[in-house]
Structure formats: C-alpha cells, structure tokens
Amino acid sequence: MPSLFRRADRSVLIAAGAALAACAGLVAYGVVDTGESDGRPERRTPTASVTYEVSGQGTADITFQARSEAGKATVVKAAALPWRKTVDVPLGQAPNVSITLGENGGRARCTLAISGRYVQSATASGTFGRATCAGALPTTPATAS
Secondary structure, eight states: OHHHHHHHHHHHHHHHHHHHHHHHHHHHHHHHOOSOTTOOOOOOOOEEEEEEEEEESSEEEEEEEOSOTTOOEEEEEEEESSEEEEEEEETTSOOEEEEEEOTTOOEEEEEEEETTEEEEEEEEESTTOEEEEEOOOOSSGGGOO
C-alpha cells in the first residue's frame, strides 16, 4: 500500500504544479497584454487648454470645470490667493470658474483664458462676495485654436 500512496502524492503534486503554472501564465499574459488586441485605437475626447486665475488677498472657495466629460466641477476650499490653474476641458463644454469669499470679505478677481486668450474677468467683494467667469469652447477640433 505505501507505493500506492506515493503514486497518489506524486499525481497530486504534478496536478498542483500544472495548475500553478497555468495561473502564472495567465498572470504573465495580463501583465504584458497591451489592451490593443481588438485593433481599434483608443478613443480620446478632444480638449482645449483653459487657465483659471483668481487674484486678491486672503482665501476664497473656488469652483472650476476640468477634464470631466460629465461636466462635474472641482472645488477648492479656502484656496490661498493668488491662485492659478491650467486644465484641459473637453470641447463643447462651457469652462467656468466661480469664487466665493468668506465671512471676512475682501476683494478677489477671477479671470478665464482659453488657449492663452483672456475671455472674461469678474470681481467679487464684501462678505461672502461672489463672482463667476465663463467662456465657450468650440464643439469640434477643427475650430479649436
């Protein structure tokens, strides 16, 4: 009987080794797979460079549009002024930046530039003062500059 158990142990070890080798092969395939197996190029949404600036002293809450295709805004609470951010915004979206001053008030100015060209500015002042700057992006890359 001992030889029967030894053969069974070897069979189990061989099967376990084969299973381990198969798993290692799948992991290696997943690591080196480039994801381009279907031959189609990755679809990217065209964007335009947008620069948001907020000048002034103190802090302000700043809300701005970035790369989100769904139009979701990014919020920066109590940002130290002056503040500047350049982001890519999908064509067809309306880039905007809004500022809200705190209870200490003050004065702050927002500006919006699209592809290096300033398109709008606005000033907020006083307690909880607000200002918004908005622009329009083209809907197609051919008209973007």
